[in-house]
Amino acid sequence: MKRTVFFISDRTGITAEMLGQSLLSQFEEADFEKISLPFIDNEKKAIQAKEKIDTAAAKGEQPIVFDTIVTPEIRKIIMESKGLVLDFFHTFIGPLENALGLKSGFRVGKTHSYDEKGEYDSRIDAINFALNNDDGATTRYYDKAELILVGVSRCGKTPTSLYMAMQFGIHVANYPFTEEDMEDLKLPAMLKKYKDKLFGLTINAQRLHEIRTERRANSQYASLKQCQLEIREVEALMRKERIPYITTTSKSIEEIATKIMVKSGLKRISF
Amino acid sequence: MKRTVFFISDRTGITAEMLGQSLLSQFEEADFEKISLPFIDNEKKAIQAKEKIDTAAAKGEQPIVFDTIVTPEIRKIIMESKGLVLDFFHTFIGPLENALGLKSGFRVGKTHSYDEKGEYDSRIDAINFALNNDDGATTRYYDKAELILVGVSRCGKTPTSLYMAMQFGIHVANYPFTEEDMEDLKLPAMLKKYKDKLFGLTINAQRLHEIRTERRANSQYASLKQCQLEIREVEALMRKERIPYITTTSKSIEEIATKIMVKSGLKRISF
Known part of the structure; x- marks a missing residue:
């Protein structure tokens, strides 16, 4: 049975996919079912995403979740899921705030942003x-x-x-x-x-x-x-x-x- | 004075740039000098990269280093630099190994790989x-x-x-x-x-x-x-x-x- 992997983002999810994919590619013997959930940008969508993760968890092994969610409220909902959540954004924003002596604005969509x-x-x-x-x-x-x-x-x-x-x-x-x-x-x-x-x-x-x-x-x-x-x-x-x-x-x-x-x-x- | 930021990878560095950029974009008030060092795939190049980081550190504030280096030997050299090293690959490979019950092959270049x-x-x-x-x-x-x-x-x-x-x-x-x-x-x-x-x-x-x-x-x-x-x-x-x-x-x-x-x-x- 394939292990389910989710890529979740409040924007396109392309960064989560790229880094997640480079990590997964280290495990050649494993077989993954990959699901992208981009634009998870409100609590309702986050709860639906959490339900998808939990459904996958109920069916088999613990799903892997790669995410680049910026908004703390949305992240919190995903963190409560039964998946192993590897959080690409929040893991590093703290150390970066300390080094820069600045606070993150937690603004969504600053990469690939339009103008x-x-x-x-x-x-x-x-x-x-x-x-x-x-x-x-x-x-x-x-x-x-x-x-x-x-x-x-x-x-x-x-x-x-x-x-x-x-x-x-x-x-x-x-x-x-x-x-x-x-x-x-x-x-x-x-x-x-x-x-x-x-x-x-x-x-x-x-x-x-x-x-x-x-x-x-x-x-x-x-x-x-x-x-x-x-x-x-x-x-x-x-x-x-x-x-x-x-x-x-x-x-x-x-x-x-x-x-x-x-x-x-x-x-x-x-x- | 601009804070120096390095993006370092043993491959193209595109993932390090994308995730690093999405983190940096949270700090609108800060000004960064961005330097990409892709294809750092042997110890000699790693030592040269470390020297560049240390030179930037000597000139001003602590440089930020975003890296997706796979090979442990090369990563070790970069970690010894005077930069704040945010290590996108190794931070997550351990938790992933545990979840999958598998060992990473530490193989470089599995993403965007040719065939x-x-x-x-x-x-x-x-x-x-x-x-x-x-x-x-x-x-x-x-x-x-x-x-x-x-x-x-x-x-x-x-x-x-x-x-x-x-x-x-x-x-x-x-x-x-x-x-x-x-x-x-x-x-x-x-x-x-x-x-x-x-x-x-x-x-x-x-x-x-x-x-x-x-x-x-x-x-x-x-x-x-x-x-x-x-x-x-x-x-x-x-x-x-x-x-x-x-x-x-x-x-x-x-x-x-x-x-x-x-x-x-x-x-x-x-x-």
Whole structure:
């Protein structure tokens, strides 16, 4: 029987899910039934959540509850449940109050909040920039890009650009190297101007072959030979031009994006 | 003088940043200098991180350190720093081990890991779906959509689709209601077929006017009158057709996406 796990928050619950998930992933042998209860922002909803926890407790083993509830009254109700409550917010707010010599306002919804320092607009702006400057669609706005990702087709440029826009508010364009670019190991002229903004992505040839095969099976584009050739030439070009690059093979979008932030020294607009 | 805050992790540090940020946001009167140190995955890097914390401590008030470090050896080095270390991982792993009657493997990088249950591929697949089915570009693949967002131009459909793909692995198409659709309060024929998948976004007219003005100042498209008209008609259409909808005004992308998940009852592919 699966152990029930609840993620409870008075907001989206995304933080509770992420930290809870990283803790649960340490127990590979265990099997969990995961239930998210976001927006538990009044006592009535809290009592309903408590009842769900207690029902799960009555059926089997003690449920695990990960929560990031800010409001003390709501937290109190969840704490009275029969679950093991791991309280991500209140565990740390006390020590933090002491260190800062300040009192917490217990204000809900300060993260991801809408108009904090205009961060929201900046992120939307960055997402639109990524979409409009995707896949070499246009190079007209490269002066406004903070970063230009380069690499062969299907190495991970688009998801990485979008994630960096969404998470860090960075303006990222991306440009696919085509065979013409690679033939004589030369950077296209319009990229030369922005060489300091270039960052390369590369990928294992076998993996690229698999990804391209899903899109266009049995094409030359997807053939292992073509993938090997393109990657060899692009990597040679990037080394020659001293463009920093990382491999995307076996990395999640989050890892690729964070590694680029570290290596490029870019400053995020939002935290 | 700003208080220095470190976010330290042996992986991306995104979880440490999110929870740390939600704690810090409770202290509006305080001013923080935030430094992320991701991928602190060996003792040498840990010692360098400790030195950075100690340098900040020597210059002013005690730095705050939020960490999600899994490896005990690395954690030990950070704990010896002069910062106030709030340890998001180890604080909870003990109680969790007791509750589960299992030992943690202390394995780094199990969240956002690459090939866990094929979740990574599913997310990339969902992102590509959102891109290919953005803004009514095509309606040919609506049978494969799990959700079709509808609403007026610039109400938040695209960022929401992309976020839902990236965070929850959901296949989301989006379709913009144009004036022709609204004129006689009728759903376009190709949407009728998929009525159960429709979810509406709406927005405050003044806010829409501001957003559209940034794109096309002084156009009819951006005029307050046009925005009011479109929103009135679209909301009437959604009410008439009983399409569930929420407003995006004053909501972050995370909030919009999570509210849609709750209201639509969609199941995410990944946690």
